[in-house]
Structures are given as structure tokens and as C-alpha cells.
Amino acid sequence: MPEEENNITCDCKISNRVISKNGVDLFTRQDGNLNDFLISAYEHFRLNYPKFYKMDNLCRLGLLAAEILLRDSFKKENYRPEEVGIVLANSHSSLDTDLKYYETTRGFASPSLFVYTLPNIVMGEICIRHKFKGENALFIQRKFNPEFIQEYVRDLLNNNILQACICGWVDLFAERHEAILYLIEKGSADLSREQKLNPK
Amino acid sequence: MDELIGNLKKQIVQQLNLQDIRPEDIGDDQPLFVEGLGLDSIDALELIVLLQQQYKIKLSNPEEGPKVFYSVKTMADYIRAHRSGLS
Numbered sequence: 001m002p003e004e005e006n007n008i009t010c011d012c013k014i015s016n017r018v019i020s021k022n023g024v025d026l027f028t029r030q031d032g033n034l035n036d037f038l039i040s041a042y043e044h045f046r047l048n049y050p051k052f053y054k055m056d057n058l059c060r061l062g063l064l065a066a067e068i069l070l071r072d073s074f075k076k077e078n079y080r081p082e083e084v085g086i087v088l089a090n091s092h093s094s095l096d097t098d099l100k101y102y103e104t105t106r107g108f109a110s111p112s113l114f115v116y117t118l119p120n121i122v123m124g125e126i127c128i129r130h131k132f133k134g135e136n137a138l139f140i141q142r143k144f145n146p147e148f149i150q151e152y153v154r155d156l157l158n159n160n161i162l163q164a165c166i167c168g169w170v171d172l173f174a175e176r177h178e179a180i181l182y183l184i185e186k187g188s189a190d191l192s193r194e195q196k197l198n199p200k
Numbered sequence: 201m202d203e204l205i206g207n208l209k210k211q212i213v214q215q216l217n218l219q220d221i222r223p224e225d226i227g228d229d230q231p232l233f234v235e236g237l238g239l240d241s242i243d244a245l246e247l248i249v250l251l252q253q254q255y256k257i258k259l260s261n262p263e264e265g266p267k268v269f270y271s272v273k274t275m276a277d278y279i280r281a282h283r284s285g286l287s
Contacts, residue, residue: 050218050219053218108253115242
């Protein structure tokens with residue numbers, strides 16, 4: 001049986017405090033710190049998800065990128081929850097929150113920080129928000145390797161493990177941050193976009 | 201408003217990072233969990249930390265948790281009882 005074509009439906013990038021989708025800048029805020037930027041973006045895009053405030057910055061970054069990626073581009077009703085998955089990579093794991101949590105252990109260890117001391121929690125938060133129940137994986141890599149991610153996702157789609165996948169890079173440490181997400185769908189009709197993950 | 205209850209509301213908002221809620225929006229008898237303020241199990245742990253940090257009170261019996269943390273008022277009652285017990 002011939003393989004069905006997989007297509008990149010849309011992409012979203014958050015870097016240097018600029019948020020863009022499909023190459024179009026949508027939001028920026030350069031004053032204040034990263035926390036201010038993420039909260040401002042949450043308010044700007046009216047996420048209306050109070051749990052956002054409680055998340056660590058890695059989860060905020062990933063959730064925000066996924067939200068903008070999917071908004072007006074993803075027809076959730078076309079898929080069962082088990083058919084949508086997430087494959088991500090980053091280089092700093094959850095180190096930003098690990099260190100913040102470690103600081104609290106000198107006094108009263110913070111339960112709400114402790115729950116974010118794993119890098120894959122960001123995928124859990126996206127899944128909870130959108131009710132996705134498909135396969136997910138997070139790789140720790142020195143730098144973004146689009147070919148590796150694309151190959152991994154291709155296997156998931158071609159073996160019918162998933163029908164759609166959010167994939168890419170969500171990395172954060174202190175003020176440094178970068179999220180590059182793609183939505184890849186099996187046999188999507190949109191053939192207009194470059195069919196290769198290209199973070200540039 | 202009762203000073204202890206007022207302080208507790210501010211501390212809960214701060215400790216639990218409830219940035220979309222103002223302390224004055226929390227009712228004295230409003231349930232803190234599920235149908236009330238919608239707090240979860242991690243928030244419950246944070247409330248235990250709050251009692252220890254701010255009032256030096258350790259919840260000795262975890263089974264008391266649901267009663268103690270039912271509302272801001274029940275928390276205030278528990279704090280008063282333990283303060284008077286210690287004095």
C-alpha cells in the first residue's frame with residue numbers, strides 16, 4: 001500500500017520575544033523580563049486558561065506556542081483524541097525550574113515547582129488543554145535537529161500510530177527561550193507550504 | 201473584615217499564584233476546592249506549606265486536611281485553635 005503524504009499544515013515560532021505564525025509576526029514585547037512577555041502574550045491572545053499562571057516558564061512557552069499553532073488552523077473534530085500526538089526536543093530539559101526548585105529546598109520545598117521538574121510536563125500540559133491522548137515523546141538534544149524529528153513523526157504517521165502530530169523544539173533557560181512548533185497532518189489538503197521542517 | 205481572614209486570602213492568592221483572582225473575590229465560606237475556587241491537590245500541598253511558613257503550624261494529622269482547608273474561614277479557625285493551644 002503506498003504511503004499517504006504527510007503535510008506541514010502550519011508552524012509557530014517564539015524567539016527573542018517575538019511570536020510568529022507561518023512567517024508572520026503576531027506579537028512582541030521587548031521590555032520587562034521573559035515572565036512579563038509570556039503573561040502579556042497570554043493576555044494578548046486571550047487564552048482564558050487560568051492554570052497558565054501556575055505553570056513554569058517552559059510549560060508557558062510550549063502551551064502558548066501550541067495554542068497559536070492550532071488556533072484557526074487545526075480541525076480537532078476531524079480526529080479522535082488518540083490520533084493526535086506530540087514529539088518535542090530541547091537542550092535545557094527542565095533545568096530552569098530544577099534550579100528554582102532547588103533554591104526553595106533551603107527553606108520550604110515548593111510542591112508547585114516540584115511538579116514541573118521534568119521536561120516532558122510541557123507535553124502533558126498541552127495534552128490536558130487540548131484533550132490529546134496520542135503518542136508523545138521528548139528528546140534532549142544539543143540543538144534542534146529537524147531531520148530527526150521529521151523522521152520520527154513520519155514513522156508515527158506512516159504506521160498509523162498517529163494521524164496528526166505537533167512537533168518541534170521548545171527550549172528555555174533563564175531569559176533564553178525558543179519554541180518552534182509544526183503541525184503535521186496525514187494527507188492534509190494544504191500543499192502550499194514547504195514540506196520540510198525549516199527552523200530559519 | 202477579620203484581619204486573619206483578610207491576610208489569609210492575600211497569602212493564598214500569592215502562594216498559589218492565582219493571578220486572575222483578587223483576594224476580595226474569595227468568599228469567607230467559599231469552598232476552596234472543586235466547585236469553589238477550583239484548587240487541586242498540588243494547591244493543597246502549597247496550603248500546608250503556607251500554614252508552616254506563615255503561622256508555624258504543622259498539620260499533624262493529614263486526614264484533617266479536607267476539614268481544615270474547606271474554606272478560608274475553616275483555615276482561620278484552625279490557625280486560631282492552634283495559636284491558643286500553644287499559648
